[in-house]
Amino acid sequence: MPATLDEVHLRHLRELCARRVMIDDEGLRLGDTYVMFFAESALMAEHAAALLGGQHEAHVLEIGLGLGVFAQQIAPLRPARYTAVEPHPAVVDLVAPRVREHLPCPVVVVVEPWQVLDLEPESIDAIMYDTWPPDGQADADFASFVERVAIRVLRPGGRFSFFHSGTQLPKSRADVLDRFFADWSVMKVTIPANRLPSGWTKPTGDFLVPCARKGVQ
């Protein structure tokens, strides 16, 4: 069952969708904030490998299309279908054509927030979660997404990954993974300082690439 959108999320989404979308040589800006950089390609390639390595013809779901960097990284892994969920219509208009051109499979873009998503149960092999929640809501949204969406739409044995800046996974995230998945692991990835673009807005060049697997029972 889809989660609901409370007043905090409705206000955040209204404000998000009112932001002007700009793509330049460095990345994607929503209003005056860079939210994704082309310099994150190698990081997104690691997420793609963790999610799709050894899986053929995977049905992939990404929450937050953004700049389409992750989407482009799955191309060599020959997915069977890519579905992106992205509420900002101008992000979709600017980015989806490039993703469609790049991927060797059908591309579906749902122009909605994930909270109203209603996908077939057990229809997805791999999920990448990389969104922009309201301030102070990131952990609650993450837990809600895993419980209400990820576990329902992943097929048994399906994989889940998410964007994580820094070198430590907070206990709250680890607890959610422990509770809902059969097993999980994390890998460290660093974008070297000399590769960070001048407009870099993220707290560090260090990241974790988590990968959790849904149980088969």
Ligand SMILES: C[S@@+](CC[C@H](N)C(=O)[O-])C[C@H]1O[C@@H](n2cnc3c(N)ncnc32)[C@H](O)[C@@H]1O
């Ligand atoms: C950091 S970007 C994603 C970058 C993307 N992974 C890539 O590789 O380019 C975050 C995206 O999440 C979108 N977003 C914000 N709230 C969302 C929601 N409730 N559901 C889905 N996407 C959302 C934003 O509009 C933004 O495009």
